[in-house]
Amino acid sequence: MSSLLIIPGTSKRLKMMVIFVHIIALGAIMANALAATIKISLFILSCLHYWLTVRRLMAKHYAIKYTEALGWELSKGGDFAPIEILASTVITTRALFLHFKYRSPAQSWKFSHKKLLLVLNDALDDEDYRWLVVKLKTTAIK
Numbered sequence: 001m002s003s004l005l006i007i008p009g010t011s012k013r014l015k016m017m018v019i020f021v022h023i024i025a026l027g028a029i030m031a032n033a034l035a036a037t038i039k040i041s042l043f044i045l046s047c048l049h050y051w052l053t054v055r056r057l058m059a060k061h062y063a064i065k066y067t068e069a070l071g072w073e074l075s076k077g078g079d080f081a082p083i084e085i086l087a088s089t090v091i092t093t094r095a096l097f098l099h100f101k102y103r104s105p106a107q108s109w110k111f112s113h114k115k116l117l118l119v120l121n122d123a124l125d126d127e128d129y130r131w132l133v134v135k136l137k138t139t140a141i142k
């Protein structure tokens with residue numbers, strides 16, 4: 001397999017973790033000894049943060065592509081931009097912390113110099129996740 005195209009879906013484990021963290025935060029807000037108006041304000045802010053986080057998770061669509069001719073590329077809903085996979089990328093059986101930077105100066109100017117992309121294994125089919133890990137280990141991470 002010389003080329004690879006991966007389009008991760010939404011991770012159920014990540015959604016559950018976001019829900020769990022926000023429930024714990026809401027419990028801490030209600031259990032503290034602050035005034036009722038401050039508690040209500042913090043409660044509303046926490047609920048707003050939860051809504052924005054879930055909305056962002058559902059709208060985040062990206063694709064990772066590898067070809068022999070062009071190397072690694074990343075798309076965030078538009079055209080593919082060439083990226084360089086950094087050695088600080090962490091690969092585990094459950095998650096991939098893809099650390100990269102854009103190769104073209106125009107893309108690095110628009111975005112921060114280095115980026116981190118979290119790919120959980122339940123966001124992909126088992127075979128796709130395995131192919132992604134193998135391709136990363138054989139082409140990018142030495």
